[in-house]
Amino acid sequence: MIMKKILMVLTSHQELVNTSSTTGLWIGEFTDPYYEFRDKNYTVVLASPKGGSPPIDPMSKLTENLTGSNRRFVNDDFAKDALKHTVELAEVSATDFDAVFYPGGHGPMFDLATNDASGRLIVDFLSQHKPVAAVCHGPAALLKATQLEPSILKGKRVTGFSNAEETLVMRSNNIPYTLEDKLKELGADYHKALIPFASHVESDGLLLTGQNPLSAGPTAKALIAMLESNQNR
Template sequence: MKNILMILTSHSKLENTDTKTGVWLGEFTDPYYEFKDAGYSITLASPHGGQPPVDEMSKMTENITASNKRFQDDEELKTAFSSTKKLSEIDPKDYDAVFFAGGHGPMFDLAKDPECGKIIVSFFNDGKPISAVCHGSAAFLSTENIDKNFLNGRRISCFTNTEETLVLKRGKVPYLLEDALKEKGAEIKSALVPFTTHVEQDGTIITGQNPVSAGPTARKLIEVLDNM
């Protein structure tokens, strides 16, 4: 059985607003059930461990996915979600792939978490798939203190500057993720139309652009794993 490590944010605060952030629920539940239904074992982790915050906007009717509804009736998963492991407790050798869920939170914590950087570099060096969706791609910024050139020339997808503007969050985040990744040398790939699906694969790195890309990104990761 393949073992997937899913990493979630522990951060809940945006800038210049009382609005909270956290995990974008569908960017966790859509991939989770793709992995579960494929027969994989899944471990949840976050910087602080325990219950990650959830972006309340992701619970609104227009953002609810079928997997969100499934989650509400899944007592086993809700228990696991409330008791994630700390990143410091994770040994990358125990897992076959890692997936970073989105929500604005990763821009604040995963982007600079030293344990996150170690995990990514370890997976990469071992030839294991690394996947992220939306703002989960901020996790790649954490590699800078280990390998300053890690992102140089890599094709990555993420929530774009245009999408950030359209959701009115530009003044509420510390930086624009697309710009930050480009500054480290990444080549950003995205759909021509905002908020439509885009999945990018560059070797063992698989990334998705936005919430609707979460399930397709997970399926691409499954495809890569099944062919390894």
């Protein structure tokens, strides 16, 4: 059996607006899906706009935000080395992978939302009938893709970090827009959990989106289920 190959696209951005606090990748939104894929023996390749080591949101390293996969990562030299040496996004091609996954953190709202290589990559994955998954602020990457191909979000059921969650983490004044509003503005059929920070995943065609950090593992599981089901057809 040929094993699947997953591309994970991470942010390279750490600055926020109106504050000296920094952001970047939310580490659990990387580690939870990463180990879901690794435990299926999938090959995982990590890429980012600038390549190299992505910035990590300091808040995601606080004890109360740590998950089992974070602890596993700390002792995994292979994974730590892969995260330190991400490939430059411009060097990867959808042709070489079975699916793409975008973790969040506030970083993607700045760089992946406007990155040409990322936007083209998403368009390419979908045109090759390959799934695109994104979690929390990762769906911000769909903004650039939609600029290139408006039908990507139009009328599609999606989710992403909600306005209520943005208010609760007190970052509303440190970001250029709210993701929920922007997705709706672009014609998406946006849905969210009744309770902030509860796990919530939406699936529409080849598009899989998760709302928040707790949705990262479930979104990866939904992607695996889609890939395995396609394989069995």
